[in-house]
Amino acid sequence: MTIRGLALRYGLRLGVLATALGLWQGLSAVGVIRADEFPSMTQTASALWDQARTATLWTAIGQTLEGWAIGLAIGAAAALVVGTLIALNAFAYHSVIGVIEFFKAIPVIAILPIGLVLWGATLTMKFALVAFAVFWPLAIQVCYGVRSVDPVVRDTASVLRLRGPRKFALVIMPSAAPFIATGLRVAVAVALIVDIIAELIGGGSGVGVRILIAENAGPSAYPVMYAYIVVAGVLGVLLAGAFTVAERYVLHWHESQRSAAGDKQIYPERTEVTLAASLSPGRWPGAHPGVAVRRPARRVVGVVGWLEVAVFPAA
Amino acid sequence: MWWVWSAGSRSLYFPPLESIVKALWTQWVTGPARAELASSLEHLVAGYAIASALGIGIGMALWSLRYAREATSPYLYFLYVLPAPVLVPAAMTLFGIGFSMKVVLIAFAAVWPTLLNTLDGMRGVDAVKLDTSKVLGLPRWRNALQVVLPAAGPQIVAGLRNSLQVAIILMVVSEWEASTDGIGYYIVSAQQSFDYVGMWSGIIVLAIIGIVANLLFVVAEDRVLHWHYGARAVEGGAR
Numbered sequence: 286m287t288i289r290g291l292a293l294r295y296g297l298r299l300g301v302l303a304t305a306l307g308l309w310q311g312l313s314a315v316g317v318i319r320a321d322e323f324p325s326m327t328q329t330a331s332a333l334w335d336q337a338r339t340a341t342l343w344t345a346i347g348q349t350l351e352g353w354a355i356g357l358a359i360g361a362a363a364a365l366v367v368g369t370l371i372a373l374n375a376f377a378y379h380s381v382i383g384v385i386e387f388f389k390a391i392p393v394i395a396i397l398p399i400g401l402v403l404w405g406a407t408l409t410m411k412f413a414l415v416a417f418a419v420f421w422p423l424a425i426q427v428c429y430g431v432r433s434v435d436p437v438v439r440d441t442a443s444v445l446r447l448r449g450p451r452k453f454a455l456v457i458m459p460s461a462a463p464f465i466a467t468g469l470r471v472a473v474a475v476a477l478i479v480d481i482i483a484e485l486i487g488g489g490s491g492v493g494v495r496i497l498i499a500e501n502a503g504p505s506a507y508p509v510m511y512a513y514i515v516v517a518g519v520l521g522v523l524l525a526g527a528f529t530v531a532e533r534y535v536l537h538w539h540e541s542q543r544s545a546a547g548d549k550q551i552y553p554e555r556t557e558v559t560l561a562a563s564l565s566p567g568r569w570p571g572a573h574p575g576v577a578v579r580r581p582a583r584r585v586v587g588v589v590g591w592l593e594v595a596v597f598p599a600a
Numbered sequence: 601m602w603w604v605w606s607a608g609s610r611s612l613y614f615p616p617l618e619s620i621v622k623a624l625w626t627q628w629v630t631g632p633a634r635a636e637l638a639s640s641l642e643h644l645v646a647g648y649a650i651a652s653a654l655g656i657g658i659g660m661a662l663w664s665l666r667y668a669r670e671a672t673s674p675y676l677y678f679l680y681v682l683p684a685p686v687l688v689p690a691a692m693t694l695f696g697i698g699f700s701m702k703v704v705l706i707a708f709a710a711v712w713p714t715l716l717n718t719l720d721g722m723r724g725v726d727a728v729k730l731d732t733s734k735v736l737g738l739p740r741w742r743n744a745l746q747v748v749l750p751a752a753g754p755q756i757v758a759g760l761r762n763s764l765q766v767a768i769i770l771m772v773v774s775e776w777e778a779s780t781d782g783i784g785y786y787i788v789s790a791q792q793s794f795d796y797v798g799m800w801s802g803i804i805v806l807a808i809i810g811i812v813a814n815l816l817f818v819v820a821e822d823r824v825l826h827w828h829y830g831a832r833a834v835e836g837g838a839r
Contacts, residue, residue, distance in 0.1 A: 297671035305675075323694065390814040392765070394772045394784075395806035398791050398799050478683040478769070485685050486776050493686065500689035507693065514686045521681035 324508040332508035333515060341495070345513070346520065349480055349491035352408060353524075356415020357476045361469065364420050368427025369457070382428065389421040393479050397486060406488035411480055414487075418479040423468040430464025431457055466532050473528045477521055492517050637805065640771055640782040643699065647706025648767040652760055654707065655714025659756075662715075663722040664744065680716055684709030684766060685773045692777065702774045702782075710767040717759025721752030757821050764813055772806065783809075 306326050313325030324332075336342040371377050371385075396417055404410035434457060442456045484493025492513055499510035662669040687705060695701035725748050733747045749756075775784030783802055790798030 293667075294670045297667060298674055301671045301675065387811065390811040391807040392768045392772065392810040394769050395803045395810070398787050398803060402791065402796065402799070474681065478685065481683045482685045482769070482773060485688065486773060496686050496689050500693065504693075510689060510693075514682075514690060517686045518678055518682035521683055522678055525681050 324511060328508040329511045329515070333512035336509065336512055336516075342513075342516065345490070345492045345495045346516065348408075348489075349477075349484065349493070349520065352411030352415060352480045352483065352489065352491060353476050355408075356412035356480065357419055357472060359412065360416035360419030360476070361423060361472060363416070364423035364427055364468075365465070367420075368424040369431050369453075369461075371424070372428040372431035378428065378432070382425070385421055385424055385428075389425060393418040393475075394482065397483065400483070401487050406490075408489065410487055411483045411489040411491070414483050415476045415479050419472040419476050422475070423465075423472050426464050426468025426471075427461065430461030430468075433464060434460045462536060466536055470525070470528055470532070473524055474521065477524060481517060492520065636782055636786045640775065640784070641809075643702040643706060643774075643782065644767055644771045646703045647771070648710055648764060650703065650707035651710035651763055651767065652714055655711045655759065655763065656718050656756060658711075659715045659718025660722065660744065660749070662719055663748070664740075669719070676712065676716060680712035684770055688770075688774055688777045691774070702771070705774050706767050706770045709770045710763040713762035713766060714756070714759040717755050717762070718752060721755030721759075722748050724755070725751045753825055757825060761817055761821075764817060768810060768813065 310326040313323070313328075333342075371381050393414065397414060400410045400414045400417075404413065438456060438460065442452055447456060480491070481493040483489050484491040485497055488494055488497075496510050496513045496517070499506040499513065502509075662672070684705075687709065691701050691705045691708075695704060729747055729751055730743075733743045738747065771782070772784040772787075775782030776788050777784075783806060787799055787802035787806075790796070790802060
């Protein structure tokens, strides 16, 4: 793709956004969408602005992230330990994996009422549910990862008499890492959904409960409701994006991250020119021999590159 | 284990399993809650069917229309990562609390995993296959239906599975928040009237739905993707 193609792509994207927002505003103005059911775009935007100026929005986001982060940390840590222990022992693996699959198939939402009854609308309820939801799928992923160690690598390790913690850190973890990363990527999204459900239904404080309050307050508060819905979406994009960027940093050595770059070297004509690459050569995602840039500009290019990876992964 | 441990339980929150099982029988199998189960499954099936059809259809359409794909992809992604339950209050104000609201909501939320996976799978097709079909001079539609779509099959199935999980969650959330029927409604009304046995029986029914849906999916996947696993096994054996 050429730089012109790139301009076309971003032009089209902006065009779609402008058209969608314009259509929204236009239909509201003409009266096709009734104002008491669906607020206009400008109303929603101004409600978002109002919320952003006060502390309400930021506390709500903070509370949501709090439940998300604590729950994810607990669930992930437990899954990592339990998954590894199970996978290292064939007997344990075969007897437990069925149970884990069973729990994984239970919709998280079924557990919500128990959490509500036990802890009420508290932070504990939120992170307990998140941890529960994250644990099962991730534990399975960890099991698969640990068991997927290449036989040659495993034999080499045993020839070299690598045992215990060293074997774990040098042999098992590196080969399980991509599996764990995949599991974590799913977990990041699931944790946010569960967290927001716990707020929306369970009444734990955060973005979810703000949406509910605005809905109950009647049509005059609908713009606020839609503002928070947008916030929830942006939160989802940012968390997923942050994870993708982190994964690139941590797993840059692994084939799953390298193969894309390798293919491009073989087929230069298939190279995707990204926004960042068109601005600069170098080590940023999608980097491509292009025009050299001065140092201050490189920062900007780097940020643009990460944004492309993080926010627009599906091009 | 649960049975023995909870048999003598006096705790309000954790009733004995025996009484839960009894409630399961009297309420869900022979009793009034059967209607709730039926209406929940109706919402789920209708919403999920629409989502699957739209997801694969739109995914294919976007695959063949490059400019539409590039223009809309960030927004599709945004809708995909948007935690769908936040849409429940909005859907209530737009569609009321009836059947259509739930089906629309389930379909809207569940369409994205299938759509994006279809698109991704079709885009990721082996270049050799595409070149072969070009050499064979297959027309565009045959290329799409007979080469690209089957090759994307495993990923589409993965997307469908994700969609199913989303659909179940949305089914319960929408019934919970805004409904007069369904399993979610049953659980919430049991909980609010301190009928913890009833609540637990509802939870177990939900768990069973999740597990059965998963099983059905595995069976169907085995049927549909039989050739894929066969091919992979041969490849693995040859190495």
